[in-house]
Amino acid sequence: MFKSKLNPEVTADTLKGRLWIGVFMLAIWLVFLCWAGITFPFVGHETTRQNIVYGVIVGLPFLVLMTLYMALAVKDLKEALAAMKAFSGKNRK
Amino acid sequence: MYIGSYLRIESWMFEIVLYLLFILVFWAGTKIIGREKTSLFLWGSLIWTLTVENAMVMIGAYDYFAYANYYCWADTFIPGFSGWSCMVFFVPLSISIGWFIFGLSAFIISDRILPRGNIWIKAVVASVMMVSLDMLMDPISVVNEWWRWTVAGFYFRGVSVGNYIGWFFMLFFFAGIYERSVIEKGSFAWLRPIERLIFRRDTKDLADADSQTLKKIFYFRAVVFIPVMLFVTILASQPLKHIGFNRYAPFNSVFPTTYDQKYPASAKPAGLAPAVIPDGDPRRVKGPRCEIGKGTTVPVHPAGGASHVQK
Numbered sequence: 001m002f003k004s005k006l007n008p009e010v011t012a013d014t015l016k017g018r019l020w021i022g023v024f025m026l027a028i029w030l031v032f033l034c035w036a037g038i039t040f041p042f043v044g045h046e047t048t049r050q051n052i053v054y055g056v057i058v059g060l061p062f063l064v065l066m067t068l069y070m071a072l073a074v075k076d077l078k079e080a081l082a083a084m085k086a087f088s089g090k091n092r093k
Numbered sequence: 094m095y096i097g098s099y100l101r102i103e104s105w106m107f108e109i110v111l112y113l114l115f116i117l118v119f120w121a122g123t124k125i126i127g128r129e130k131t132s133l134f135l136w137g138s139l140i141w142t143l144t145v146e147n148a149m150v151m152i153g154a155y156d157y158f159a160y161a162n163y164y165c166w167a168d169t170f171i172p173g174f175s176g177w178s179c180m181v182f183f184v185p186l187s188i189s190i191g192w193f194i195f196g197l198s199a200f201i202i203s204d205r206i207l208p209r210g211n212i213w214i215k216a217v218v219a220s221v222m223m224v225s226l227d228m229l230m231d232p233i234s235v236v237n238e239w240w241r242w243t244v245a246g247f248y249f250r251g252v253s254v255g256n257y258i259g260w261f262f263m264l265f266f267f268a269g270i271y272e273r274s275v276i277e278k279g280s281f282a283w284l285r286p287i288e289r290l291i292f293r294r295d296t297k298d299l300a301d302a303d304s305q306t307l308k309k310i311f312y313f314r315a316v317v318f319i320p321v322m323l324f325v326t327i328l329a330s331q332p333l334k335h336i337g338f339n340r341y342a343p344f345n346s347v348f349p350t351t352y353d354q355k356y357p358a359s360a361k362p363a364g365l366a367p368a369v370i371p372d373g374d375p376r377r378v379k380g381p382r383c384e385i386g387k388g389t390t391v392p393v394h395p396a397g398g399a400s401h402v403q404k
Contacts, residue, residue, distance in 0.1 A: 005277070058229055068206055
């Protein structure tokens with residue numbers, strides 16, 4: 001299971017928190033992208049469609065890192081849940 | 094709120110989103126790194142950003158007064174209200190809260206992506222992520238007048254490029270200080286002699302330090318690193334001067350600044366955008382913002398954004 005320097009005591013709760021923080025960041029990015037689509041054209045733009053294209057282009061590093069992070073967070077959580085399930089199964093036997 | 098062809102996103106909408114997200118990110122932060130470390134990140138980022146932002150406003154780089162004296166709520170003019178729910182001197186509290194939200198999230202994300210990486214490499218990843226997000230947020234803020242630029246510089250989509258360099262180094266240094274002090278409980282060699290005098294202990298290893306001492310040392314380092322961060326940001330912004338300024342500030346600063354003396358509107362080279370929007374320009378709004386909603390002075394299709402923003 002993944003262990004971090006930030007918090008050596010990794011629990012399923014910690015991993016769920018990690019997943020949630022990724023969800024919140026993606027949500028705020030989507031809110032900004034929606035705002036870019038409905039508000040005034042940015043300085044130098046003629047339409048709000050240009051705003052959206054601009055938002056996606058400048059957001060590429062963010063999106064790449066977020067995708068990587070979310071994949072890792074989901075993998076960690078799955079592993080932790082599987083380990084917990086196996087552990088509780090052993091205890092029952 | 095002006096709803097025509099385009100929606101004007103008011104500062105209160107931005108604030109609601111930030112405060113809501115603050116509760117959620119703080120909650121997630123306490124789950125991941127614990128309440129104490131999350132609180133330290135919060136207070137550290139408040140000290141860090143409020144100091145830097147207030148200094149920037151005072152030297153005339155930008156300000157948050159675009160709404161002052163013409164803010165309207167439900168078509169009623171609110172005299173003197175800046176449009177922000179809480180100001181700490183010249184800076185809205187929500188701006189610092191926003192920095193905490195993005196900073197903590199980027200810090201946690203970079204730690205997961207590079208769990209065994211060097212702290213400064215992790216700080217670079219976190220900063221790149223934050224700048225990428227800010228490059229979408231800042232142009233929205235400019236056309237909606239949440240804040241306004243008052244300095245000549247190299248602008249991209251209405252935002253000073255120096256702003257992005259500043260954002261990068263703000264998180265880069267803060268993440269580095271936080272991880273070294275609070276997570277690794279280590280020190281910076283060049284600061285140790287000064288810290289020994291102030292805290293009366295060797296700060297090389299803080300593993301045995303109680304939480305109060307750790308807090309004090311972390312806040313002290315945050316404050317000491319502010320001039321370092323500003324110096325590096327100014328140094329990194331120098332190439333922009335060689336590229337050349339492509340725009341004079343859309344607004345005059347409310348503070349008497351060196352920028353105004355150095356780049357007065359009268360010294361504007363031909364072909365550059367004006368330092369202020371001239372009288373008679375349809376994008377220049379006189380009077381309260383509720384007049385905008387009634388369609389008195391705003392063109393049907395506000396070219397280039399909101400009333401005060403140049404194309």
